[in-house]
Every structure is written in C-alpha cells, then in structure tokens.
Amino acid sequence: MSHPPAPASELIPKTVLHGGARLFVASYLVRKSELGRVWRCGFHALLWLNGGSASLVCDGEHFEVRPPSLICLSPGQVYRWSAADDAARATLIGFEANLFTVGRAQGGLLDVQLLHDLPLFRPEGTAVLAADENADSLERLFALCRQRYRQLSEAHGSGSWRVLPQHREGVLLAYLHVILAEAATLAPAQEPPRPAAGSDLRLSRLFRLHAGQRVLERLPVAAYAELLHVTPDHLTRAVRRATGQTPSAWLQEQLLTEARRRLALTDQPVEQVAAALRFGSASQFSRWIRDHTGQTPRQLRQQGRGNSPVLSGN
Template sequence: MRGTTVLPGTAAAVPRQGEPPVHRLEVRLPDQVPFAAGGFDAMGPLSRAATPHRHTFYEIVHVVEGSGTHVLDLERYQVRPPQWGVILPGQVHHWEGVRGLEGSLVLFTPEFLVGGARDEELLRRLGERPWVDLDAATHERTGRLMAELAEEYRYGADGFAGVLRSLLHVLLVRAARLPGGVARPTPVRGVAEEFVRLAGRSAADGLSVRRCAGLLGVTPGHLAEAVRAATGRTPAALLREARTREAQRLLVSTDLTVRQVASRVGFGDPAYFCRFFRRETGRSPGDFRKHHDRRDPSLEGGGVPA
C-alpha cells in the first residue's frame, strides 16, 4: 500500500506540528513483501520506543520477559509476561519504564493478509482487547508460531511469502480463540467493507456520509442499507465514532489546543466540536484531557526514523 513502507534508512516524514510521528514499515528491497518478524533487538530500537508514535502497519507483539508499561491510546497495560498484544494502524502507542523487555514482533501491512477484508475485520475486533495474559500452554504455542514466522522471514526461501501469509492467518485465528477473545466477526461484504476501512482511516478528513458514498461510487441510500445490513449500525454512527476516537488520541497524546484538535479532526468551528465531543463522550474536551492526566509532550520536527 502506497506510503506504508520505506527502504531501510529512509527518514520519517515530518508530522504536522504537535502530532506524534508516523513510523512506516521498513522493507529490504522496493519489491519486498510488506512484512517483518523477529525479536525486539532484530526489529531495532524503535521496537521499544518510549516516545508516542503511530504506525502505518499492524504490529503483533509476544512479550516473554520484562517489566514496565505499554501505553496504547487511552489505556495503560502493565507488562507481566507472558502476554500477547496487537497495535492497529493509526493508534498512538509507546513503552514506559520498561526493563529487560524481550519477545518477538510481527509487522505487516493490510494487503499482506491472506484473508483480506475478513482478516482486517478480525484484527479490528482483536484490537478491542489488545493486551492479553497467556497461560503456559498458549504461551508455548504462540512462541512456536512466532518463531516459525521469524525463521521463514529470515531465510526467505522459495515461496516464503505464501508461507508467511498462511502462518499469519493461523496466528490471528488462534488469537481469536483465546479466553475472552473476540466474538465471531459479523460478515461485512462489498461496499460495506470498503466503507468500514474508509471510516477508520479518514477520521481527520471530516468526510460526510454523502462524500464517502461518492468515493465508493454508490448512492447514500445504498451505502446506508449495505452498512446497516453488515454491521447493524449506520454509516453516520461509524464516522462519528472514528472522529471521536481520533480526537481522544490527540487530546491525550499531544499538547495541541482544543481548537487545533478540532481542526485536525475536520471541525472548522471549535464550539461545534466541543458540543459534538460532549455528546459522544459525556465530557468536554477539556474535562476529558484533565481526566487523562498522563499526557505526553507533543513531538515536533523530524529526525525520527521511519
């Protein structure tokens, strides 16, 4: 997917003022598969980054040693191995006070998924419970599968991309089986699945339902019918949810003013944004920020590798 991968050593694009940097997935060659796997050390120092940042790719992490805190969007998760976690594209995350952090990572972009939109839906649902404690048996099985992925990626034998895709699919399906895991995914088809992806990636664009329908080449009525049949919700509700989630991330992870946050999520009128935010969350933007008092300073300028 264009803009989600870079060659090793490519500098990160400078984020908009006050926003966390965006890390893209490094690939060895321009035509290399958009995938990487290995231990924290093999993935480089950014795998333990202590500064808030986003990804253009998915990250699955299997923690086997260490202590500290993993901060993901609005939540803080204590590192108590063995644990399994998932980070979705666009989420803001970092590590705090970690010591002896060891384990393995799998990084990939959406187009690498063998199950396509179905696997993306599964990942989205896994992201609703992104940090999971593992029992001994599950920890052992997960470790073996993560090791297979890393070995296949490292050696790159004939047909390795297909093997990696298949193993990754197995990893996702098994993750969904964990105690308290995700519910069976609701079938999402055709225009509805395209809208769900569009809504999740365009929170800052302030897109209307009519505009989304135009981008997808359908009428607003057809879009509403398809989305409701597939998800049980309206397109407008999904767009509101995406914009609210992005606003929450910016309020907690940056020092942007409320006016700046409003602009970032597509509101030209800060007062209207405040009314919108209170209606969706029950709090004003200022109250929400005060309640989440562990904000990190904003990150400006470049110099952060992709």
C-alpha cells in the same frame, strides 16, 4: 519500518513501511528501546509479549500485559508502552492489508479473508489476548518468523531496518496465516449476529478498517460506499445489521478518538486541534466535544495525559 517526521496536520507520527515492503518482523526489549515512545500504526500489527510484564496504553485504554500475551493493533491506532520490567520483550509482526487481497491477480498471496473474518483487529478497540494454552505454539511460530525474516530480508539504508522483497513473502505469509488462525482461538467467543449475514459482517469490517485510517479526511459515508462498490443505503443497512450502529455514528466515534489522542499526546493548542480535525473554529470544536463527552477539551486533555509523553507541535 520507520517513524518519519510528522507534518503539521499529523503530529502523532505514523509508522510506515518503505522500499516496497509489505511485511516485517522485529524483536526488542520494551524498556530498552520502546518505553515512552508514541506510535501510530500505519499497518496491522501483532505484538507477542513473551517475557516480563508491561503496561500498554492504546487510544486511551490501559492494559496490564502479562506474558504470554498477544496484542492485535489496527491501522490508525495510537499506542505506547508506559511501563515495563527489565525482562519485557516483544516481537512485532507488521503487515499491510493488501497481503490478503483475494486472488493473485490483485497482488495477494492467499485466497483468504482472515482480516475480515477473524475477531482480532478491531478499529473500535484493542484486542489483548492471554495465550496460556497456545503459548508454546505461538512462541515457536514467532521465533520462526524472526529467523526466516532475517534470512530472507535485505538491509535497507543505514541497516536499521530491513526490507522483505515481495518475491520472498510466501514463507513469512504462510507463518502469518497460521499465527492468525492460532490467535483466533484465543479470542472470546462472540455471539452470533442477530439478523446479520456474513456479507454484512465483512462489509462492516472493511468499512471500519478503511475509515479508521482516513479519519482526518472527514469523508462522508457516500465516499466509503463508493470505495467499497456499494450504495450508501446498502452500506448503512449492512453496518447497522452487523453492529447496531450507523456508519455516520461510527465515524463520529472515530473522530472523537482522534480528538482525544491529540489532546492527550500533543501540546497543540485547541485551535490547532480543531483545524487539524477540520472544524470551522475552536468554539465549534469545543461545543462538539462537550456534546459528546460532557467535558471541555481542557478537561479531556488533563484526563488523558497522565504521565504520557507530549509531542511538540514545533
């Protein structure tokens, strides 16, 4: 895993996997190595807090996390640990979605659709799940993942992180499969979809997972429909039936979330934020912010910054 220098249009750095890796495992003391650092997920992440307590901020939401807890993060989300005691330890399993491609011919190792069927990864919000009843099972599973990852992975570059070759993914993916199944029992029971069929739910989740990672591209709904091999009308109906919201409205919410991230976590002038989000001018961006929040960009920046570390635009 790395936290590469960010280009001008991507000032909040994205964590990515290199060297052909699709899965990694890391364990760290929050206060010692992570406190205050800002991360944008470039993959799906399971964070297991099994010691101490900590405060997490993700896309403007604040969570007081007590062990044992499981945090599920989606690609594109921005988070930081804002406080932690000396005993706070987290284990992170990060993985690419293509691990769960249906069918071996497409590169996947499991013929499952866990990412689309389980209510864990939510682009519209962070899942922080108390794990009191499953704590022993999850602790053993995460410990086994750490142990097997160290055995199966190979040092990369300076050795600060390690690559798991794809031909050795099977064991770790089996553990991940079980962890996801265990984690699903922690999620609160959801009301059954009203008229929405399972296919609508899966298509809606796929749309939101893709859109959450490509918000800066400002793609129209038709582009996502083409990506998912359906018509724009089909996608709109499926998303509305599954969520009560249109794809266009959801894309606007994601764009607003990204605007909040940039205003709170960078020192970019409003003009640069507007340009990065592909608005024609700062005034157009400011009007759009006021229409959606009732506040100015400056007010949003002051509200969201608090004690957040600020990333320089230089």
